[in-house]
Every structure is written in structure tokens, then in C-alpha cells.
Amino acid sequence: MSDSAPTLEDVARVAGVSRATVSRVINGIRNVDTEIQKVVRRAIEETGYAPNRAARSLVTRRTGAVALVVSGAGEPAEHVFGDPFFGRVVAGVVAVLRRHGSHPLLMLADTADARADVLAHLRQGGADGALLVSTLAEDPLPGMCVRAGVPAVLFARPNPPVPISYVDVAHRAGAALAADHLRARGCERLGTISGPLDVPASRERLDGFRDALRGHGPVPNEPGNFTHASGETAMARLLAAHPDLDGVFAANDLMAQGALGVLHREGRRVPDDVALVGFDDSSPARSCRPALTTVRQPVEDMGAELARLLLAHIDEPARPSVSVVFDPTLVVRESA
Amino acid sequence: MSDSAPTLEDVARVAGVSRATVSRVINGIRNVDTEIQKVVRRAIEETGYAPNRAARSLVTRRTGAVALVVSGAGEPAEHVFGDPFFGRVVAGVVAVLRRHGSHPLLMLADTADARADVLAHLRQGGADGALLVSTLAEDPLPGMCVRAGVPAVLFARPNPPVPISYVDVAHRAGAALAADHLRARGCERLGTISGPLDVPASRERLDGFRDALRGHGPVPNEPGNFTHASGETAMARLLAAHPDLDGVFAANDLMAQGALGVLHREGRRVPDDVALVGFDDSSPARSCRPALTTVRQPVEDMGAELARLLLAHIDEPARPSVSVVFDPTLVVRESA
DNA sequence: ATGCTACGGGAGAGCGCTCTCCGACTGGCC
DNA sequence: GGCCAGTCGGAGAGCGCTCTCCCGTAGCAT
Known part of the structure; x- marks a missing residue:
């Protein structure tokens, strides 16, 4: 030896x-x-x-790794990784990949340079394909992957539309669930805290909510950016403009949590004075007081499907792209 | 062409x-x-x-990837990945690795089989080294890495002690910070909610707290397991056994949050009737009502150091192993 | 002019694996 | 007994890169 x-x-x-x-x-x-x-x-x-994996990869042209790309604006990395939502996606992804003997390679694509690096890595065969999770309103990366012929799958519909597979949740249907619930419990004067309006998902949640309420008057909205703090300011503004509000739909739980704090400070009882519905069913929703009624996305399942789709595309590059849309469900807790 | x-x-x-x-x-x-x-x-x-990366790796014996191994018991993966604490570690790690052109390869080592897979992957040159983040009381993986000659660095001191580099926080000092603060604000009858007593870090936080209070009578403790729910039950028990408690130290923020809920339900005002100090300074601490006074670990910095250490060990395999211990600080908010 | 160093660039030997040939051997059938 | 099909195992050609030689040329001192 x-x-x-x-x-x-x-x-x-x-x-x-x-x-x-x-x-x-x-x-x-x-x-x-x-x-x-x-x-x-x-x-x-x-x-x-x-x-030796390298020697094997050299001839098989497979690495057994897939890039898990977090595509976002220049926000601090800890924000993305610390987000339990992302963690749940990862959990779903890992569950599928590990059964297949693959592992996700974590990459950040927060600048144009970083995006170029990610693409280079992929083109160099550093990974067999890419899972793209974007927080960007318009992300050029999906298009870059398609053009380079790199197998890739998105979490959420691609914004500059490109022929690429993706998984998503039925945003409009989810928002409608929230609207119906609030109406059913007797709320009359509803308001919303949406996400950034240039993000398609935010847009759809807002539109879905308003559509479900068509014929019941206008629904005021204050856009936030999915953070706790933005939920607070949005709620404060909403309350200032419409003091008689009795129901609020926030486009995610973090903002709902922020809103909850403001309502409390303003002396409004939740749900008695103001009912509140969130979106995501993230862990804050459960640990809030009162616990948040929220629209649940099956995030782990979505992550798992994301991985499954990518593996299929890697196996069969010519496979036509598809979209898989999951139905959300309403989780009724205390806040509404 | x-x-x-x-x-x-x-x-x-x-x-x-x-x-x-x-x-x-x-x-x-x-x-x-x-x-x-x-x-x-x-x-x-x-x-x-x-x-072609594979061809290059074949001769350079470097992949530019680092295994980021989450070593835990059979708990669901989403728990680990969804934990903001882990997310912050990852953020620190990624910040350093990306500057170096490397990326973390996410791996789960939740069973003996999975551990064997991780080790095999490493031995096959699937990654240049490993970052081990363990939630296990006793983890055999560090020892396995050392024996196989795989460069590895731990987050937290290895429990079966092995000659391996690690980063950690000064648990005892952190707990003492909490103890001193509670004493200083006039608390007389203190109790603690510790983590599992077979986890060294839990042990040290408890011991550190008690040591700082030496001579002020015994400090009752109820062990939890770092979850929200376990914080609730521990707090309930503590209150049942010692109704006159006026100060509590919880070994992490999640348990503190649980404790907070119970105190509220029992009609104790925080911090007026019972002062509460947590540990970690995680996001729940900030979004709690009242906001949590807590012992802050510089987790991102620790993650960054973790990555730096590993890169150094990869560069120079003969490098002697070291431990880097970070000092925690007290973040005073509303709960104490 | 000769030797010596220095440096730019080419040739070619691998790195460790997979995979396509192809040969050898076996057994069943005419 | 001969032939063909079928099965098993070996030889060897790469995969695409790096890196060590080695040679050629130029610059300098002798």
C-alpha cells in the first residue's frame, strides 16, 4: 500500500x-x-x-451536487438564511436529495458578479443543476440558466417569463381563503398589508384578496417588505388612515406579527376589535400571542417537489418544463 | 468547435x-x-x-466545496434548518467561504448511516473539509473525521474530547452576566430553565449561573430541551414548586419565550413580578412582548471564524488544532 | 566568443475512473 | 463433435486538466 x-x-x-x-x-x-x-x-x-469522486465525475459528467441558489438583492445573507421559511424549503429539498445521494451546494446570488459566479460554477460542472429561490422582483438568473442550457427549477413563477419549471402556491386562492374567513366572522372594514408591489407573489395575494371581496367596497392597502418592522409601520399607517378597521390580512406572518404588536400598543384587542390573518404558517405564527390564523403554504412539500423536478430535468434534459402549483389551506388559530 | x-x-x-x-x-x-x-x-x-471542475479537481485534489454537516438526533430536518440560530451560523460561514471561492455542501448526519455517508463523501474527496454543527450530546462524527484525516472544525466543544479545532462561546461567563444582572435589579429568588443536562453547553450555562450566585442559596432548575414547548412546561413546574420566584434565567430564547407565555397566563407581570433573561439573542428575543433581555452570542462571527479555521486546516493539514472562544454580551431589553 | 543564468513556452505524463470493445470459456443443440 | 449463443472478465482508450520536465532564446558577465 x-x-x-x-x-x-x-x-x-x-x-x-x-x-x-x-x-x-x-x-x-x-x-x-x-x-x-x-x-x-x-x-x-x-x-x-x-x-475518487473527481475522477468519476470526469467521465460520468455528474457531480451528485445541485446548486441551491438564494437569489436576492443586497440584503444581508443572515436575513435569508435566518428566515425559517427558507429553512423549510431547504428541509424539503434535502429530504428528496439525500434519498438520491445528492447534496445541495449553497450559493448566494446577491449581485451581478455573484450571479456570474454561480453561472460559471454551473457551466464548469460544479453542480448538475440549480434550484433557484429568489426574493427579487425581477431576476435575470433563470434566463441565464436557460440560455446556458443548465438544468434549473424555480421556487415561484419566473418574473421575466422564461421557459423553466417552477413550483408555486396558489396565491390568489390563499388570499381568498383569508378574505372569506374574515367576512364569515363578520368583519366589515378590511385592510391589507401587502408585500412589495413589484413582486408578483405580493401582487397576486393582494389581488386575490380584493377579488374575493369584490362588491364590498374598496380595500385599503399598505405595502411592506415582508419584515417584522415593515409590518409595524404598515399597520400604524393603516390604523391612522382607517381607525375603524376591524380586519387585516397581512401577506406574511412576520408582518402580521409586527402588526400584532402595533394593534396591542394601540389598545385594540385581537381578534375582538381587529381580526388578523397572516400568510405562510411559519413558526412565529404559532408562537405569537394570540396565535396567528394564517394561510398555510405546504413549504416542505414544495421544496421536495422542487428537488424532484430538478432531478428529473437533470436525468432528461429535453424534458418539457412544467409548473406545479400547490393549494394553500387556512389554519384557524386565535387571531381571527 | x-x-x-x-x-x-x-x-x-x-x-x-x-x-x-x-x-x-x-x-x-x-x-x-x-x-x-x-x-x-x-x-x-x-x-x-x-x-472543467472535475478534471481540475482530479489533479489538484481540491474541490472548492466544504461540507456543512448538521449532526443531530433523529429530529425532523426542518427543525434544524428552520432554526434561525443555524441560519446565522450559515450566514457567517458563507460570508467567509464566498470570498475564497468555496461553497458549503449541506449534509445531514442524523443517523449512523448518514454519518457513514458523510464520512465516505469526505474521504472520496467530495469536499475539502467539514464544518460540524452538532445538536447531539455525544457525537462520534468529530472522532471519525480525525481518524480519517479529514480536515474538520466544530461549532461547540467536542464532547467525547478529540484533538480538533472548534469555536465556542464562553457559556459560564454568559450565564454569569445574566446572574449579575438579575441580582443587580434586586431579584432575590432565582430559578433557571436549563437545556438537556447531558449537553455540555447546557451544563456550563447552568453551572456558570449557579457559580455566580454562590452564597445566595440554592438555585432551583427545570431542564428543558431548547424548544418553545419545553420552556412552557419548565416554567409551569418552576412556578408550581416556587411560587415566590422573582427572577428566571432560561438557557435559550425559545424557552424564554415559552416561559414568558406561562408567566403571562399565570398573571405575573414581566419584569415587575418576575424578571426573565434568555440566551442567544435570536430574533424571537427581539419580537417578543416584552422584548427579551438576553445573553448575546456573536453567532455570525463565530460562523465566520469556523470557516476561517477550516480553510486554514485545509491549507495546512499539519496545523495544530485550536479552540476559539467568543465572549458573550448582555443585551438589556424589557424583560429584565 | 563562450559560458551561465533566467525565463518563456511546449511536450507529455499522468490524476483515477468508466466504458466500449473483444477475447475466452461454457453449455446446449443439432 | 462442431457450432452458436450467452456470459464473464480483461485490455485499453479516453475524460480534461495540471505540472514537471526540458528545450530554446535572450541577456549578462567572463
């Missing part, structure tokens, strides 16, 4: 067979005598052999 | 030089005539060349 790691050659010598046979045993095992298989396996054991 | 991706050879042909020269230009550029460099760069541009 030499000083460096054992190679196929070493194992073959110990087993008294050829390199090819050892390779056959390790991989698909097309047709190798069981007796020889045993001998080879013993030799592998004995030498402590571990196949 | 052939149908497949251009190779060094193609670029060399276009530039009218040898493969080696193109390689030189792309990498260290040891000594190549500037004129020729220009020609080569133009050829690279022209061919749209992207170096």
Missing part, C-alpha cells in the same frame, strides 16, 4: 482481478460472478478503498 | 499556443508574455470556454 489513498488499481491487485471488474462491482454490477464479487468486496474492505 | 463544451485544447488551438500556456493564463499566471496572455484571453472569450 502506498502513502496516498488506495485506487481502483490497488483494489484490483489485491483482489487479483482487473480494474474494470472492481468498477463493475462498485457500480451497476452488470454481470460479475458472485464469488468474484465477494473477493472484490473483501479487497475493498481490506484496502479501505474510497472511489 | 465540436458539439460539446470547449476544452483547453480548443482554446489552445484558437490561440495558437499549447494547452499548458492556456492553463497558465487561467491559473497563477506564473510567467507568460502579456501579449500572449491577451491572445489567450480573447480565445477564451471567443470559444466561451469554462474549465
Whole structure:
């Protein structure tokens, strides 16, 4: 045994067979005598052999890694990674990938340079494909991937529309769920705290809410940016402009939580004076007081589907792109 | 140009030089005539060349990837990934790695099989080293890495002690900060909600708290397991056994948040009747009502140091292992 | 003019693996 | 007994890159 790691050659010598046979045993095992298989396996054991991934990738053109790209504006990285929502996506992704022997390679695409790096990495075969999770209103990365012929799948519909597979939730239907619930519990004067209006998902949640309420008068909205703080300011503004509000729909739980704090400070009881519905069913929703009634996205399942789609596209590059839209459900807790 | 991706050879042909020269230009550029460099760069541009990472790794024995291993018991993956604490570690790690052109490869080591897979991956050169973040009381993985000669760095002190570098926070000092603060604001009857007592960090926080209070009578403790729910039950028990409690130290913010809910329900005002101090300074601490006074760990910095240490160990395998311990600080908010 | 160093650039040997041939051997059937 | 099909295993050609030699040329001192 030499000083460096054992190679196929070493194992073959110990087993008294050829390199090819050892390779056959390790991989698909097309047709190798069981007796020889045993001998080879013993030799592998004995030498402590571990196949070299780089050498294998060189010929198979597969790495067993997929890029998990977080595409966002220049916001601090901890924001994205610290977001439990993203964590749930990751959990779903990992659950599928690990069964397949793959792992996600975490990458940040927060600047044009970073995007170029990500694309270069992909083109260099650093990963077999990419999962793109974007917080950007308009993201050029999906288009770049398509043009470069890199298999990629998006979380959320691509904004500059490109022929690429994606998973999403039915935003309008989810918002309608919230609207119906608020109406059903007797709320008359509703308001909303939306996300940034240039983000399609925000837009759809707002439109879905308003559509469901068509014929019941205008619904005032204050846009936030999905953060706790923006929920607070939005709620304060909404309350200032419409003191008689009795129901609020926030486009995510974090903003709802912020709104909750403001309502409390202003002496409004929730849900008695003002009913509040969030979106996401993230962990804050559960730990809030009062616990948040919210529209649940099956985020883990969506993450899992994201991974499944990518693996399919990697396996079969010519596969037509599809969109998979999940239906949200209403989780009724205390706030509405 | 052939149908497949251009190779060094193609670029060399276009530039009218040898493969080696193109390689030189792309990498260290040891000594190549500037004129020729220009020609080569133009050829690279022209061919749209992207170096093949696998081929490069094969000879350099470097992948530019680092395993980020989440080592935990069989708990659901979403728990770990969804934990903002982990997200902050990742943010720190990524900040350093990206400057170095590396990326973290996310791996789960929640079972013995998974641990074996992780180790195999590392031994196969799937990553240049490993960052181990463990929630386990006793984790065999660090030892496995050391034995296999895989560069690895831990977040938190290794429990079966092994010669390996790690970063950690001064738990005892942090707990003492909490104790001193509670004493200073006049609390007399203190209690604690610790983490699992077989986890070294929990132990140290508890011991540190008690040590700082030595001579002021015994400090009752109810152990939890770092979850919201366990904080609730622990607080309820503590209150049942010691109704006259006027100060509580919880070993993390999540449990503190749970405790807060129970105190509220029991009609105790915080901080007037019972003062409460948490640990971590996680986002729940900020969004709680009342906002949590807590011991802040500089988690992002710790994550960054984690990555820096690993890169150093990869560069210089013989480098002696070290431990880097960060000092926590007290963040005073409303709860104490 | 000769030798020596210095440096730019090419040739070519691998890195460790997979996979396509192709040869050898076996057994069943005419 | 001969032939063909079928099965098993070996030889060897790459995959695309890096890096060590080595040669050629130029610059300088002898």
C-alpha cells in the first residue's frame, strides 16, 4: 500500500482481478460472478478503498451536487438564511436529495458578479443543476440558466417569463381563503398589508384578496417588505388612515406579527376589535400571542417537489418544463 | 468547435499556443508574455470556454466545496434548518467561504448511516473539509473525521474530547452576566430553565449561573430541551414548586419565550413580578412582548471564524488544532 | 566568443475512473 | 463433435486538466 489513498488499481491487485471488474462491482454490477464479487468486496474492505469522486465525475459528467441558489438583492445573507421559511424549503429539498445521494451546494446570488459566479460554477460542472429561490422582483438568473442550457427549477413563477419549471402556491386562492374567513366572522372594514408591489407573489395575494371581496367596497392597502418592522409601520399607517378597521390580512406572518404588536400598543384587542390573518404558517405564527390564523403554504412539500423536478430535468434534459402549483389551506388559530 | 463544451485544447488551438500556456493564463499566471496572455484571453472569450471542475479537481485534489454537516438526533430536518440560530451560523460561514471561492455542501448526519455517508463523501474527496454543527450530546462524527484525516472544525466543544479545532462561546461567563444582572435589579429568588443536562453547553450555562450566585442559596432548575414547548412546561413546574420566584434565567430564547407565555397566563407581570433573561439573542428575543433581555452570542462571527479555521486546516493539514472562544454580551431589553 | 543564468513556452505524463470493445470459456443443440 | 449463443472478465482508450520536465532564446558577465 502506498502513502496516498488506495485506487481502483490497488483494489484490483489485491483482489487479483482487473480494474474494470472492481468498477463493475462498485457500480451497476452488470454481470460479475458472485464469488468474484465477494473477493472484490473483501479487497475493498481490506484496502479501505474510497472511489475518487473527481475522477468519476470526469467521465460520468455528474457531480451528485445541485446548486441551491438564494437569489436576492443586497440584503444581508443572515436575513435569508435566518428566515425559517427558507429553512423549510431547504428541509424539503434535502429530504428528496439525500434519498438520491445528492447534496445541495449553497450559493448566494446577491449581485451581478455573484450571479456570474454561480453561472460559471454551473457551466464548469460544479453542480448538475440549480434550484433557484429568489426574493427579487425581477431576476435575470433563470434566463441565464436557460440560455446556458443548465438544468434549473424555480421556487415561484419566473418574473421575466422564461421557459423553466417552477413550483408555486396558489396565491390568489390563499388570499381568498383569508378574505372569506374574515367576512364569515363578520368583519366589515378590511385592510391589507401587502408585500412589495413589484413582486408578483405580493401582487397576486393582494389581488386575490380584493377579488374575493369584490362588491364590498374598496380595500385599503399598505405595502411592506415582508419584515417584522415593515409590518409595524404598515399597520400604524393603516390604523391612522382607517381607525375603524376591524380586519387585516397581512401577506406574511412576520408582518402580521409586527402588526400584532402595533394593534396591542394601540389598545385594540385581537381578534375582538381587529381580526388578523397572516400568510405562510411559519413558526412565529404559532408562537405569537394570540396565535396567528394564517394561510398555510405546504413549504416542505414544495421544496421536495422542487428537488424532484430538478432531478428529473437533470436525468432528461429535453424534458418539457412544467409548473406545479400547490393549494394553500387556512389554519384557524386565535387571531381571527 | 465540436458539439460539446470547449476544452483547453480548443482554446489552445484558437490561440495558437499549447494547452499548458492556456492553463497558465487561467491559473497563477506564473510567467507568460502579456501579449500572449491577451491572445489567450480573447480565445477564451471567443470559444466561451469554462474549465472543467472535475478534471481540475482530479489533479489538484481540491474541490472548492466544504461540507456543512448538521449532526443531530433523529429530529425532523426542518427543525434544524428552520432554526434561525443555524441560519446565522450559515450566514457567517458563507460570508467567509464566498470570498475564497468555496461553497458549503449541506449534509445531514442524523443517523449512523448518514454519518457513514458523510464520512465516505469526505474521504472520496467530495469536499475539502467539514464544518460540524452538532445538536447531539455525544457525537462520534468529530472522532471519525480525525481518524480519517479529514480536515474538520466544530461549532461547540467536542464532547467525547478529540484533538480538533472548534469555536465556542464562553457559556459560564454568559450565564454569569445574566446572574449579575438579575441580582443587580434586586431579584432575590432565582430559578433557571436549563437545556438537556447531558449537553455540555447546557451544563456550563447552568453551572456558570449557579457559580455566580454562590452564597445566595440554592438555585432551583427545570431542564428543558431548547424548544418553545419545553420552556412552557419548565416554567409551569418552576412556578408550581416556587411560587415566590422573582427572577428566571432560561438557557435559550425559545424557552424564554415559552416561559414568558406561562408567566403571562399565570398573571405575573414581566419584569415587575418576575424578571426573565434568555440566551442567544435570536430574533424571537427581539419580537417578543416584552422584548427579551438576553445573553448575546456573536453567532455570525463565530460562523465566520469556523470557516476561517477550516480553510486554514485545509491549507495546512499539519496545523495544530485550536479552540476559539467568543465572549458573550448582555443585551438589556424589557424583560429584565 | 563562450559560458551561465533566467525565463518563456511546449511536450507529455499522468490524476483515477468508466466504458466500449473483444477475447475466452461454457453449455446446449443439432 | 462442431457450432452458436450467452456470459464473464480483461485490455485499453479516453475524460480534461495540471505540472514537471526540458528545450530554446535572450541577456549578462567572463
